[in-house]
């Protein structure tokens with residue numbers, strides 16, 4: 001029987017059972033959405049403040065940004081802006097092997113460039129490693145509280161997460177890790193040193209013990225510059241089960257340009273080359289990262305300023321009666337919120353005053369706040385607000 005209904009409605013009727021989500025992979029339908037941050041402009045409107053009047057110390061960004069001026073330039077064009085303004089071939093796809101940047105990274109790290117791969121942030125590399133290593137149903141070990149992207153990417157990749165919580169001082173529970181490795185046969189473990197959110201480092205004995213286990217160890221050194229310790233990138237030549245990840249986001253103030261890198265054993269890196277998106281690092285990102293590495297003195301000075309400011313911030317936070325700060329090897333300080341004060345309320349009260357910090361209110365971490373180390377004036381503004389809340 002011919003229907004008088006327009007054709008597009010007839011087609012829709014026939015597909016009634018096929019809603020869009022029925023095309024989505026089963027394990028992704030159960031995934032809870034990632035909690036993204038508000039773009040700075042949106043935050044500015046929400047708080048009713050100009051971006052310059054917001055103290056943003058909630059995401060461990062480097063407030064000094066990339067090198068402002070090349071030391072050998074007479075005029076005052078910002079170095080990075082100039083480098084980005086002079087892109088010769090922005091209309092040509094970038095080098096899929098990021099050769100210039102990998103050579104610069106090799107000089108910077110002392111590790112040969114054939115062990116180094118660059119990504120669209122360290123975040124891309126975490127996902128890429130999982131895509132290369134994990135079959136659906138495989139397991140990873142995660143040691144919370146820590147960076148939450150490991151758990152998130154594992155879920156996206158259909159892997160199971162075995163959680164081996166850190167001890168109360170945030171050190172690793174190596175015995176329980178060994179048990180989990182033996183019992184569950186996980187493929188890889190993600191370790192963060194310095195750890196986000198507490199800023200503690202993993203001691204070498206623990207790391208050696210874990211490297212002895214039959215498991216791929218991904219050591220995330222996103223904050224290693226602030227620790228005073230040398231990166232373990234070179235260790236990948238001796239350990240066939242070690243990957244070390246780093247980033248320009250915190251070290252060089254390039255979070256918005258998305259450049260991270262990793263050191264890999266040759267037996268592993270070969271497959272990442274095959275699986276990665278060919279043009280994962282943009283022309284702008286590569287130029288920016290190379291420009292940053294050319295200005296080693298600037299990077300060193302910024303690092304020193306942040307470390308000094310961390311120590312000053314720590315002492316000042318200690319004087320606040322409702323905060324118990326943890327010593328940190330990174331560019332942020334975790335504080336326990338004490339004296340019956342509520343961490344979420346504290347975060348909200350500070351936001352109203354234009355100071356953004358991070359709070360933790362989930363079962364693994366309840367009643368804590370994390371403050372990124374900013375410039376001295378950011379510390380001063382934070383302290384003034386905290387005192388008004390005492």
Ligand SMILES: *Cc1c(COP(=O)(O)O)cnc(C)c1O
Nearest residue numbers: 121122123147196222247249260
């Ligand atoms: C910020 C952060 C990263 C992400 O680095 P990007 O290069 O910006 O993707 C990775 N690991 C940890 C622990 C971080 O805190």
